[in-house]
Amino acid sequence: MDWAEQAKSRLEEAGFRTGAARRQVIELLGDESCAVTALEIDRRLPRVGRASVYRTLEQLEQLELVHRVDVGGEVVAFERNDPGGHHHHMVCVRCGRLVPFSDPGLERAIEAIGAKAEFEITAHDVLLRGVCPRCSERGN
Amino acid sequence: MDWAEQAKSRLEEAGFRTGAARRQVIELLGDESCAVTALEIDRRLPRVGRASVYRTLEQLEQLELVHRVDVGGEVVAFERNDPGGHHHHMVCVRCGRLVPFSDPGLERAIEAIGAKAEFEITAHDVLLRGVCPRCSERGN
DNA sequence: ATCTGTGCAAATAGTTTGCATCCTC
Protein backbone atom coordinates (compact mmCIF):
# COMPACT_ATOMS: atom_id res chain seq x y z
CA MET A 1 0.00 0.00 0.00
CA ASP A 2 1.50 3.30 -0.98
CA TRP A 3 1.64 6.35 1.17
CA ALA A 4 -1.44 8.03 -0.34
CA GLU A 5 -3.64 5.01 0.35
CA GLN A 6 -2.32 4.74 3.84
CA ALA A 7 -2.93 8.42 4.50
CA LYS A 8 -6.52 8.13 3.33
CA SER A 9 -7.14 5.17 5.59
CA ARG A 10 -5.69 6.90 8.58
CA LEU A 11 -7.84 9.95 7.97
CA GLU A 12 -10.89 7.79 7.69
CA GLU A 13 -10.02 6.00 10.91
CA ALA A 14 -9.61 9.37 12.56
CA GLY A 15 -13.19 10.17 11.62
CA PHE A 16 -12.61 12.45 8.66
CA ARG A 17 -14.70 12.29 5.54
CA THR A 18 -13.08 12.14 2.14
CA GLY A 19 -13.65 15.18 -0.04
CA ALA A 20 -12.12 16.15 -3.34
CA ALA A 21 -9.67 18.67 -1.97
CA ARG A 22 -8.12 16.36 0.55
CA ARG A 23 -7.83 13.56 -1.96
CA GLN A 24 -5.96 15.71 -4.44
CA VAL A 25 -3.55 17.15 -1.89
CA ILE A 26 -2.75 13.70 -0.60
CA GLU A 27 -2.16 12.32 -4.05
CA LEU A 28 0.15 15.15 -4.91
CA LEU A 29 2.16 14.63 -1.74
CA GLY A 30 2.29 10.92 -2.43
CA ASP A 31 3.86 11.53 -5.83
CA GLU A 32 6.46 13.84 -4.38
CA SER A 33 9.31 12.19 -2.52
CA CYS A 34 10.78 15.43 -1.20
CA ALA A 35 9.45 18.65 0.25
CA VAL A 36 6.78 20.82 -1.41
CA THR A 37 5.51 24.18 -0.19
CA ALA A 38 1.87 24.90 0.54
CA LEU A 39 1.79 27.53 -2.18
CA GLU A 40 3.25 25.16 -4.72
CA ILE A 41 0.56 22.65 -3.91
CA ASP A 42 -2.01 25.39 -4.31
CA ARG A 43 -0.55 26.41 -7.66
CA ARG A 44 -0.53 22.85 -8.92
CA LEU A 45 -4.12 22.21 -7.85
CA PRO A 46 -6.10 25.09 -9.34
CA ARG A 47 -9.42 23.54 -8.45
CA VAL A 48 -8.56 23.33 -4.79
CA GLY A 49 -8.95 26.35 -2.54
CA ARG A 50 -5.88 27.60 -0.80
CA ALA A 51 -7.53 27.27 2.58
CA SER A 52 -8.18 23.60 1.95
CA VAL A 53 -4.53 23.04 1.18
CA TYR A 54 -3.49 24.52 4.51
CA ARG A 55 -6.25 22.74 6.40
CA THR A 56 -5.32 19.40 4.88
CA LEU A 57 -1.63 19.91 5.61
CA GLU A 58 -2.44 20.73 9.20
CA GLN A 59 -4.53 17.60 9.62
CA LEU A 60 -1.91 15.44 7.98
CA GLU A 61 0.71 16.92 10.22
CA GLN A 62 -1.29 16.17 13.33
CA LEU A 63 -1.74 12.58 12.24
CA GLU A 64 2.00 12.48 11.64
CA LEU A 65 1.58 11.68 8.00
CA VAL A 66 3.63 14.67 6.88
CA HIS A 67 6.11 16.91 8.60
CA ARG A 68 7.33 20.44 8.17
CA VAL A 69 10.68 21.24 6.61
CA ASP A 70 12.16 24.68 7.26
CA VAL A 71 14.51 25.48 4.48
CA GLY A 72 15.34 29.11 4.83
CA GLY A 73 12.76 30.82 6.92
CA GLU A 74 10.62 32.45 4.25
CA VAL A 75 8.48 29.55 3.20
CA VAL A 76 7.65 26.32 4.92
CA ALA A 77 7.60 23.09 2.98
CA PHE A 78 5.95 19.78 3.75
CA GLU A 79 6.86 16.26 2.89
CA ARG A 80 5.33 12.89 3.52
CA ASN A 81 6.53 10.77 6.41
CA ASP A 82 7.90 7.63 4.86
CA PRO A 83 8.33 4.95 7.48
CA GLY A 84 12.03 4.18 7.51
CA GLY A 85 12.68 6.92 5.02
CA HIS A 86 13.99 9.44 7.51
CA HIS A 87 16.28 11.96 5.87
CA HIS A 88 17.56 15.53 5.99
CA HIS A 89 18.32 18.18 3.40
CA MET A 90 21.05 20.16 1.78
CA VAL A 91 19.92 23.42 0.24
CA CYS A 92 21.85 25.38 -2.36
CA VAL A 93 22.23 28.97 -1.26
CA ARG A 94 22.46 30.09 -4.89
CA CYS A 95 19.60 28.34 -6.63
CA GLY A 96 17.52 27.02 -3.75
CA ARG A 97 17.74 23.42 -4.93
CA LEU A 98 16.85 20.97 -2.20
CA VAL A 99 18.62 17.62 -2.05
CA PRO A 100 17.84 14.93 0.50
CA PHE A 101 20.46 12.85 2.25
CA SER A 102 20.65 10.50 5.17
CA ASP A 103 23.55 9.56 7.37
CA PRO A 104 23.69 6.99 10.16
CA GLY A 105 26.61 8.71 11.88
CA LEU A 106 24.59 11.89 12.15
CA GLU A 107 21.60 10.03 13.55
CA ARG A 108 23.79 8.36 16.11
CA ALA A 109 25.26 11.67 17.22
CA ILE A 110 21.79 13.13 17.64
CA GLU A 111 20.56 10.14 19.58
CA ALA A 112 23.51 10.47 21.92
CA ILE A 113 22.62 14.10 22.57
CA GLY A 114 19.02 13.17 23.23
CA ALA A 115 20.07 10.55 25.74
CA LYS A 116 21.91 12.99 27.93
CA ALA A 117 19.79 16.09 27.37
CA GLU A 118 17.26 17.42 29.85
CA PHE A 119 14.76 17.81 27.05
CA GLU A 120 12.84 14.77 26.00
CA ILE A 121 13.71 14.96 22.33
CA THR A 122 10.98 13.79 19.99
CA ALA A 123 12.14 15.08 16.62
CA HIS A 124 15.05 16.77 14.95
CA ASP A 125 15.92 18.68 11.82
CA VAL A 126 19.24 19.16 10.14
CA LEU A 127 19.79 21.55 7.28
CA LEU A 128 23.11 21.84 5.49
CA ARG A 129 23.61 24.96 3.42
CA GLY A 130 26.10 25.26 0.63
CA VAL A 131 26.67 25.48 -3.08
CA CYS A 132 25.48 22.68 -5.29
CA PRO A 133 27.78 21.23 -7.96
CA ARG A 134 25.75 22.80 -10.74
CA CYS A 135 26.04 26.33 -9.34
CA SER A 136 29.64 25.74 -8.35
CA GLU A 137 30.65 24.99 -11.92
CA ARG A 138 29.07 27.88 -13.69
CA GLY A 139 31.33 30.53 -12.21
CA ASN A 140 32.18 31.64 -8.74
CA MET B 1 36.33 44.27 22.32
CA ASP B 2 32.80 43.00 22.64
CA TRP B 3 30.58 41.93 19.81
CA ALA B 4 28.69 45.21 19.55
CA GLU B 5 31.87 47.25 19.16
CA GLN B 6 33.18 44.84 16.61
CA ALA B 7 29.95 44.97 14.64
CA LYS B 8 30.03 48.75 14.54
CA SER B 9 33.60 48.76 13.29
CA ARG B 10 32.84 46.27 10.57
CA LEU B 11 29.88 48.31 9.41
CA GLU B 12 32.02 51.42 9.30
CA GLU B 13 34.70 49.59 7.34
CA ALA B 14 32.02 48.45 4.94
CA GLY B 15 31.16 52.10 4.30
CA PHE B 16 28.01 52.40 6.39
CA ARG B 17 27.27 55.43 8.49
CA THR B 18 26.25 55.07 12.09
CA GLY B 19 22.70 56.13 12.85
CA ALA B 20 20.64 55.76 15.95
CA ALA B 21 18.54 52.82 14.76
CA ARG B 22 21.45 50.64 13.82
CA ARG B 23 23.28 51.41 17.04
CA GLN B 24 20.33 50.39 19.18
CA VAL B 25 19.67 47.17 17.28
CA ILE B 26 23.32 46.20 17.51
CA GLU B 27 23.49 46.90 21.21
CA LEU B 28 20.40 44.85 21.86
CA LEU B 29 21.80 41.91 19.91
CA GLY B 30 25.08 42.25 21.75
CA ASP B 31 23.32 41.90 25.09
CA GLU B 32 21.45 38.82 23.96
CA SER B 33 23.44 35.62 23.80
CA CYS B 34 20.70 33.61 22.12
CA ALA B 35 18.20 34.17 19.34
CA VAL B 36 15.79 37.12 19.19
CA THR B 37 13.08 37.69 16.61
CA ALA B 38 12.84 40.82 14.51
CA LEU B 39 9.48 41.65 16.04
CA GLU B 40 10.82 41.30 19.55
CA ILE B 41 13.60 43.70 18.72
CA ASP B 42 11.02 46.09 17.31
CA ARG B 43 8.93 45.83 20.45
CA ARG B 44 11.88 46.42 22.71
CA LEU B 45 13.02 49.45 20.75
CA PRO B 46 9.93 51.64 20.48
CA ARG B 47 11.85 54.56 19.04
CA VAL B 48 13.17 52.48 16.17
CA GLY B 49 11.08 51.89 13.07
CA ARG B 50 10.25 48.34 12.19
CA ALA B 51 11.74 48.76 8.74
CA SER B 52 15.06 49.82 10.23
CA VAL B 53 15.14 46.69 12.34
CA TYR B 54 14.75 44.49 9.29
CA ARG B 55 17.19 46.55 7.26
CA THR B 56 19.80 46.38 9.98
CA LEU B 57 19.39 42.66 10.42
CA GLU B 58 19.81 42.15 6.70
CA GLN B 59 23.01 44.15 6.63
CA LEU B 60 24.39 42.38 9.67
CA GLU B 61 23.58 39.07 8.10
CA GLN B 62 25.41 39.95 4.91
CA LEU B 63 28.47 40.96 6.88
CA GLU B 64 28.17 37.66 8.71
CA LEU B 65 27.76 39.33 12.05
CA VAL B 66 24.45 37.61 12.78
CA HIS B 67 22.75 34.56 11.39
CA ARG B 68 19.21 33.35 11.06
CA VAL B 69 17.73 30.70 13.32
CA ASP B 70 14.61 28.91 12.12
CA VAL B 71 12.80 27.59 15.09
CA GLY B 72 9.46 26.46 13.82
CA GLY B 73 8.62 28.14 10.58
CA GLU B 74 6.38 30.96 11.75
CA VAL B 75 8.90 33.48 12.89
CA VAL B 76 12.58 33.81 12.13
CA ALA B 77 14.99 34.69 14.89
CA PHE B 78 18.46 36.17 14.69
CA GLU B 79 21.48 35.84 16.90
CA ARG B 80 24.96 37.26 16.89
CA ASN B 81 27.83 35.28 15.47
CA ASP B 82 30.19 34.70 18.33
CA PRO B 83 33.52 33.53 17.03
CA GLY B 84 34.05 30.13 18.57
CA GLY B 85 30.61 30.22 20.10
CA HIS B 86 28.99 27.96 17.55
CA HIS B 87 25.93 26.22 18.93
CA HIS B 88 22.53 24.79 18.06
CA HIS B 89 19.12 24.81 19.72
CA MET B 90 16.54 22.67 21.39
CA VAL B 91 13.04 24.07 21.25
CA CYS B 92 10.21 23.04 23.54
CA VAL B 93 7.16 22.13 21.50
CA ARG B 94 4.89 23.07 24.42
CA CYS B 95 6.14 26.44 25.59
CA GLY B 96 8.47 27.47 22.80
CA ARG B 97 11.45 27.86 25.09
CA LEU B 98 14.73 27.90 23.20
CA VAL B 99 17.81 26.37 24.79
CA PRO B 100 21.24 26.40 23.19
CA PHE B 101 23.62 23.46 23.22
CA SER B 102 26.80 22.42 21.51
CA ASP B 103 28.21 18.98 20.86
CA PRO B 104 31.54 18.05 19.32
CA GLY B 105 30.30 14.64 18.21
CA LEU B 106 27.54 16.26 16.24
CA GLU B 107 29.94 18.69 14.61
CA ARG B 108 32.24 15.85 13.66
CA ALA B 109 29.40 13.92 12.06
CA ILE B 110 28.40 16.96 10.04
CA GLU B 111 31.95 17.64 8.93
CA ALA B 112 32.23 14.06 7.75
CA ILE B 113 29.09 14.48 5.65
CA GLY B 114 30.43 17.71 4.19
CA ALA B 115 33.67 16.01 3.22
CA LYS B 116 31.97 13.42 1.07
CA ALA B 117 29.02 15.43 -0.20
CA GLU B 118 28.78 16.91 -3.66
CA PHE B 119 27.66 20.18 -2.18
CA GLU B 120 30.28 22.51 -0.88
CA ILE B 121 28.81 22.90 2.58
CA THR B 122 29.29 26.32 4.11
CA ALA B 123 26.89 26.29 7.04
CA HIS B 124 24.53 24.04 8.91
CA ASP B 125 21.65 24.18 11.33
CA VAL B 126 20.40 21.59 13.75
CA LEU B 127 17.15 21.91 15.64
CA LEU B 128 16.06 19.39 18.24
CA ARG B 129 12.39 19.45 19.17
CA GLY B 130 11.03 18.03 22.38
CA VAL B 131 9.55 18.74 25.76
CA CYS B 132 11.53 20.78 28.26
CA PRO B 133 11.85 19.59 31.88
CA ARG B 134 9.57 22.35 33.11
CA CYS B 135 6.69 21.40 30.80
CA SER B 136 7.35 17.72 31.33
CA GLU B 137 6.82 18.04 35.10
CA ARG B 138 3.62 19.95 35.17
CA GLY B 139 1.79 17.07 33.62
CA ASN B 140 1.87 16.39 29.97
C1' DA C 1 26.12 70.57 1.52
C1' DT C 2 25.65 66.00 0.34
C1' DC C 3 23.96 61.80 0.47
C1' DT C 4 23.00 57.94 3.70
C1' DG C 5 20.00 56.44 7.38
C1' DT C 6 15.50 56.64 9.46
C1' DG C 7 10.55 56.50 10.48
C1' DC C 8 6.13 56.26 8.76
C1' DA C 9 2.72 54.33 6.02
C1' DA C 10 1.41 51.66 2.33
C1' DA C 11 2.30 47.40 -0.25
C1' DT C 12 3.24 42.38 -0.40
C1' DA C 13 3.42 37.51 0.75
C1' DG C 14 2.10 33.68 3.35
C1' DT C 15 -1.26 31.86 6.27
C1' DT C 16 -5.71 31.73 8.84
C1' DT C 17 -10.59 32.45 9.61
C1' DG C 18 -15.70 33.22 8.64
C1' DC C 19 -19.31 31.72 6.23
C1' DA C 20 -22.58 30.10 2.69
C1' DT C 21 -22.83 26.11 -0.04
C1' DC C 22 -21.71 21.41 -1.53
C1' DC C 23 -21.30 16.66 -0.87
C1' DT C 24 -20.26 12.49 1.89
C1' DC C 25 -22.13 9.26 4.85
Added chain:
DNA sequence: GAGGATGCAAACTATTTGCACAGAT
Protein backbone atom coordinates in the same frame (compact mmCIF):
# COMPACT_ATOMS: atom_id res chain seq x y z
C1' DG D 1 -31.14 14.81 5.94
C1' DA D 2 -27.36 16.18 9.00
C1' DG D 3 -22.93 17.60 9.63
C1' DG D 4 -18.47 17.67 7.98
C1' DA D 5 -15.71 19.46 3.80
C1' DT D 6 -14.88 23.02 0.47
C1' DG D 7 -14.12 27.44 -1.97
C1' DC D 8 -14.19 32.19 -1.80
C1' DA D 9 -13.13 36.39 0.24
C1' DA D 10 -11.81 38.93 4.01
C1' DA D 11 -8.68 39.19 8.03
C1' DC D 12 -4.15 38.72 10.01
C1' DT D 13 0.84 38.53 10.64
C1' DA D 14 5.43 39.03 9.22
C1' DT D 15 8.21 41.35 6.13
C1' DT D 16 9.42 44.72 2.36
C1' DT D 17 9.26 48.96 -0.17
C1' DG D 18 8.49 54.04 -1.29
C1' DC D 19 9.30 58.34 0.11
C1' DA D 20 10.12 62.73 2.54
C1' DC D 21 12.99 64.27 6.05
C1' DA D 22 16.61 64.10 9.62
C1' DG D 23 21.26 63.54 10.62
C1' DA D 24 26.16 61.93 9.88
C1' DT D 25 30.32 63.05 7.59
